[in-house]
Amino acid sequence: MSMAALLATVVDTRALAETVVAAVASGIGITIVFAVAIFGAARFAELGREGRPAAALAYGALAVICGLAFAGAIVAGIIVMTSG
Amino acid sequence: MAPRVAVGFAAVLNFVGAFISLEVAATIASDVVDAGVVTPLVIFAGLVGAITWNLITWFFGLPSSSSHALIGGVVGSVVAAVGFEGVMGEGVLGKVLIPALVAPTVAFLVGGGAIIICYRVVGRQRPGPVTRGFRMGQVVSGGMLALAHGTNDAQKTMGVIALALIANGDLAQGSDPPFWVVVSAATAIALGTYTGGWRIIKTMGTRIIKMDSAQGFSAQGAGAAVILASSHYGFPLSTTHVISGGVMGAGAGKRLSAVRWGVAGNIVTAWLLTLPMAAAIGALAYGLTQLFGDGAVGPVVISAAGLALTAVMFARRIREPAPAPAG
Numbered sequence: 001m002s003m004a005a006l007l008a009t010v011v012d013t014r015a016l017a018e019t020v021v022a023a024v025a026s027g028i029g030i031t032i033v034f035a036v037a038i039f040g041a042a043r044f045a046e047l048g049r050e051g052r053p054a055a056a057l058a059y060g061a062l063a064v065i066c067g068l069a070f071a072g073a074i075v076a077g078i079i080v081m082t083s084g
Numbered sequence: 085m086a087p088r089v090a091v092g093f094a095a096v097l098n099f100v101g102a103f104i105s106l107e108v109a110a111t112i113a114s115d116v117v118d119a120g121v122v123t124p125l126v127i128f129a130g131l132v133g134a135i136t137w138n139l140i141t142w143f144f145g146l147p148s149s150s151s152h153a154l155i156g157g158v159v160g161s162v163v164a165a166v167g168f169e170g171v172m173g174e175g176v177l178g179k180v181l182i183p184a185l186v187a188p189t190v191a192f193l194v195g196g197g198a199i200i201i202c203y204r205v206v207g208r209q210r211p212g213p214v215t216r217g218f219r220m221g222q223v224v225s226g227g228m229l230a231l232a233h234g235t236n237d238a239q240k241t242m243g244v245i246a247l248a249l250i251a252n253g254d255l256a257q258g259s260d261p262p263f264w265v266v267v268s269a270a271t272a273i274a275l276g277t278y279t280g281g282w283r284i285i286k287t288m289g290t291r292i293i294k295m296d297s298a299q300g301f302s303a304q305g306a307g308a309a310v311i312l313a314s315s316h317y318g319f320p321l322s323t324t325h326v327i328s329g330g331v332m333g334a335g336a337g338k339r340l341s342a343v344r345w346g347v348a349g350n351i352v353t354a355w356l357l358t359l360p361m362a363a364a365i366g367a368l369a370y371g372l373t374q375l376f377g378d379g380a381v382g383p384v385v386i387s388a389a390g391l392a393l394t395a396v397m398f399a400r401r402i403r404e405p406a407p408a409p410a411g
Binding site: 011012015016018019020022023024026027028030031032034035036037038039041042043045046070074077078080081082 | 193201202205231306310312315316
């Protein structure tokens with residue numbers, strides 16, 4: 001029996017793989033969403049100062065949407081954790 | 085956020101986190117050693133092994149994992165008591181050792197990937213608003229990390245107390261820990277964070293890399309994601325190793341030389357030594373306790389010797405501070 005096959009019999013590879021996928025997806029995904037929210041907020045402030053309200057509004061909307069998505073992802077993560 | 089408020093915030097979330105899940109406690113109580121062979125003396129010797137190794141690493145300034153020390157101590161004392169047949173090899177390998185390798189690696193990759201993406205997205209923006217934004221985000225990511233820490237670490241204590249209750253005939257094998265055990269473990273971890281958390285926060289925040297707010301956010305997010313996902317599946321991780329992995333990843337993602345690899349090497353060394361050393365001390369403690377028979381004399385003598393040793397170590401450490409880490 002190869003080492004990989006031996007490990008596969010001992011390790012719950014499905015649970016381990018799901019853990020890795022969940023950690024990577026949530027860790028990277030939430031960071032991207034939050035970084036885009038900050039980007040949107042920074043551009044909103046900058047364009048507002050430059051007197052370009054339409055563009056500023058678009059970036060403001062992007063910031064709000066990503067901020068809400070970030071909050072939603074955190075809440076969803078806690079619900080998944082607590083639901084066992 | 086002021087340090088005292090931040091530590092209090094983390095302590096509260098540690099407390100709350102302890103109530104989220106019991107999967108890790110179940111793993112400790114049923115998948116690491118055969119609960120049928122565990123006696124109160126085995127638990128005592130296991131705890132002596134874990135505490136002694138924690139004190140030794142603290143004395144020499146090595147960052148180590150209390151979680152692995154706890155598991156190692158219990159495994160060592162079980163081996164001393166009944167031999168290797170009392171250890172559930174598959175559980176130790178599949179639920180402890182493999183996740184112990186995988187989790188910090190994943191945290192490193194997530195922390196590194198996250199910071200690269202952060203810099204790509206906000207790199208051309210003015211630093212002021214970006215720093216303020218990530219500082220606000222750190223309140224959330226730090227809170228999630230504290231929640232994750234409470235979830236995984238408090239459950240290990242619950243698992244060991246559950247083992248002791250099973251050994252004493254107060255709890256059926258396979259049962260969840262009683263509510264008072266959950267509350268006790270939650271309270272202990274919260275008080276521990278509140279009273280001693282700042283030292284660890286300073287170490288993790290400044291000694292491995294010099295962190296900016298985006299790196300802090302990425303490292304905390306990576307650590308929280310890995311620990312919470314692992315807790316959900318019942319893997320008892322070392323939260324120290326996971327957050328260290330996240331911090332190193334966030335440092336390496338910016339610049340490889342930003343990581344103090346000497347400190348990282350010390351962490352890995354302590355990581356490799358913790359399980360076998362705590363197991364060896366746990367086995368030794370069991371053997372020494374047994375010299376005094378099965379009664380209370382052995383634990384009393386070993387506890388007194390342990391307290392005396394601790395007092396000597398504290399006195400020496402007060403006179404001469406811990407050595408600075410390499411790098």
